[in-house]
Amino acid sequence: MANGRAAVIGAGLAGSAAARALAARDFTVVLFDKGRGPGGRxxxxxxxxxxxxxxxxxxxxxxxxxxxxxxxxxxxxxxxxxxxxxxxxxxxxxxxxxxxxxxxxxxxxxxxxxxxxVKTALDGFDARFGRRASHVSGEAGAWMIHFEDSPVEGPFDRLVLTLPPEQLIEFLARSDGDFSEIIAEALATxxxxxxxxxxxxxxxxxxxxxxxxxxxxxxxxxxxxxxxxxxxxxxxxxxxxxxxxxxxxxxxxxxxxxxxxxxxxxxxxxxxxxxxxxxxxxxxxxxxxAPGTPFGLDPSGTLGCAGDWRLGPRAELAWESGEALGQTLAD
Missing domain, CATH: 3.90.660.10 (Polyamine Oxidase; Chain A, domain 2)
Known part of the structure; x- marks a missing residue:
């Protein structure tokens, strides 16, 4: 039995590591990325x-x-x-x-x-490109993702955000929920x-x-x-x-x-x-x-952020950040 539906915004190393960790706990995962293909940096x-x-x-x-x-x-x-x-x-x-x-x-x-x-890390996943997310609505365990010029997706039980800090701040400021701690950490980065x-x-x-x-x-x-x-x-x-x-x-x-x-x-x-x-x-x-911790979580524990900006400028740290967040959200 699947544990539920999870969405990942950002199909780079952090996002793919989070997706793999969630899928390992029987979540059905879909990834969204604004780019034309995988990779990011x-x-x-x-x-x-x-x-x-x-x-x-x-x-x-x-x-x-x-x-x-x-x-x-x-x-x-x-x-x-x-x-x-x-x-x-x-x-x-x-x-x-x-x-x-x-x-x-x-x-x-x-x-x-x-x-x-990155393509290898995403192998077997439902990754949808050319989808620029603008904000989320709903509540813990029932997140709805809104996109620019495309339909709303959801609900999702878990949500992973791997946006750069400045974009993350704008995204969360437009969204429903208490994200004050995540925003404060992003502002300090x-x-x-x-x-x-x-x-x-x-x-x-x-x-x-x-x-x-x-x-x-x-x-x-x-x-x-x-x-x-x-x-x-x-x-x-x-x-x-x-x-x-x-x-x-x-x-x-x-x-x-x-x-x-x-x-x-x-x-x-x-x-x-x-x-x-x-x-x-x-x-x-x-x-x-950097904040120095692998990820940030909202008070409900169902939405979190990850990326190398949490730990330092190395690809492996992006992977570790995403994997840690995925494992925590799956618990």
Whole structure:
């Protein structure tokens, strides 16, 4: 016998982990996401460029696992052909241009892109995309989800919210119920943005690394997509701006951002200027001040929030947050 119906808003790692935990306790689960497909910050962008088609992992560059649950899931994803280890040359480069290898660790990536990992986590679930939820109504154990320009869904016995803090505050402020504690924690949370630039140089060049953590300048990280398992096609790179630079130029034009970061990569490392480039703004990229607890609950114990913003800026922490919330709601 099913325990009841549960809904998850947000089909990323936290949402999928919550869904799996609820389903394990015999809840019937449906997930809703405003995006066109799974991934969130583990999205993979496909692009047609003058040199051919390319896949860009323009959000999370790789993930690591230390706990049993997430490690087991990643092994399952590898068995399914959706994940593998990235063994590219990774370095740290200081302001003076001195490079040293990053410390050895197991770095996982999705195959052929990061979104494949999330797709695997959602396998077998009813996940509905292009559904932007605006608020909830009803009461504990009978939650109704309202969407922009689409029908109301419900009732649901349990409800999981994996929205970023700022969006969560707006969502709950429009909703029925006492969410004052969750809202207070979200208000106290701080996140940094990140501008990401996807670029295809005019010709291939080897700066001596496949992934680099940089100090000084606007670019904080850059990685060669072709060095990742399952990636082929023309030479292609992702450039991430530093949090401070991203904050300072948060509202800048995307073309200006793309030009600034690709010019810096050319000046510092000789990366040829692009035949194609595009910038994407991650407004809620990295949590810098978190509540420190895995999830938040409303007084009824039937609605909760989860996400990496609860614990810290790592994919595994998003998984642990969602899993813990799902298990608690299922009890």
């Amino acid at each position: 583990m999205s993979t962008r496909r692009a047609e460029t003058p040199l051919g088609p390319v896949r860009f992992d323009h959000g999370a560059q790789f993930i690591t696992a230390t706990g049993e649950s997430f490690s087991e899931f990643l092994e399952q994803a590898r068995t399914a052909g959706a994940a593998d280890l990235w063994t590219g040359r990774t370095v740290s480069i200081d302001r003076g241009g001195n490079a040293e290898s990053l410390r050895e660790k197991t770095r996982w990536v999705g195959v052929p892109g990061m979104s494949a990992i 701080k996140l940094s943005p990140c501008w990401a630039v996807m670029t295809v140089p005019a010709n291939a060049a080897d700066p001596g690394f496949d992934g680099a953590k940089l100090l000084g300048g606007a670019v904080r990280w850059m990685a060669r997509m072709n060095s990742r398992p399952g990636q082929d096609g023309p030479d292609a790179w992702v450039l991430h701006a530093s949090p401070d630079w991203s904050e300072a130029f948060l509202e800048s034009d995307a073309d200006t951002v793309a030009r600034s970061l690709t010019e810096e990569a050319f000046i510092r490392f000789g990366l040829p200027m692009p035949v194609w480039s595009q910038a994407h703004r991650w407004r809620y990229a990295l949590v810098t001040e």
